[in-house]
Amino acid sequence: GGIITQTPKFLIGQEGQKLTLKCQQNFNHDTMYWYRQDSGKGLRLIYYSITENDLQKGDLSEGYDASREKKSSFSLTVTSAQKNEMAVFLCASSITRANTEVFFGKGTRLTVV
C-alpha cells in the first residue's frame, strides 16, 4: 500500500500572504488533486494534474496556483490568503484520471489571521 503525506498539517498565515501547501505520494499514481473542504459543504476541486508538469484547473482555481514538478509531488499555492479561506485542503491521487479509486491525504488546515 501507499501513502499520501501533506505538509504542514496546520498552516497559519496573514491576510494577503502567499502560502504554499505540499503533497507527496508513493503510490506511483499519475493523477493528483487538490480539494478544498469547507465545514458543512462538499469537497471542491481546485486543481488536478494527470502527469508530471501537467496542470488542469478545477471549479475553484481562482486565487490558487499549483505545481507538479515531479510525479510524486504536487504543491498548491494560495496566492493571497483571505480570511474567508479558512478551510481544510486535501490532496489526493489516483492511478489515472477517471474511473479509478481515489486516495486522500490527511489534509492541511489553513487559518488566516
Place this chain on the structure above:
Amino acid sequence: EQQVQQSPASLVLQEAENAELQCSFSIFTNQVQWFYQRPGGRLVSLLYNPSGTKQSGRLTSTTVIKERRSSLHISSSQITDSGTYLCAIDNYQLIWGSGTKLIIKP
C-alpha cells in the same frame, strides 16, 4: 441544484442497529465511491462501486446506475463507526455530496 444528494443529513442510532445511507445523483456516472471521515481525520475510501453490490466486512454498497442511486448499508453498527460518510460520483472529476453525519450511541 446540487448534483449529488445524500440522505439523511444526520443519523443517530443505537449500537448494533443497522444504518442505511442514501446517495442520489442527477448526472450520468458509471462509478460511485463511498468515503468515511472522522472529525479532523483523513478521508478514507470505503467502497469503490461501479455498479451492483459490493461488500467489505460490515459494509455493503448497492449502486443502480440507471436509477442514479447508491446506498451504503452498515450492519451491526459500532460506536467507532461514528463520523461523516461521503458519496462521490465520477464524471471526469469527482463530484461530492454533502455527507451523512452518523452518530452511534452506546
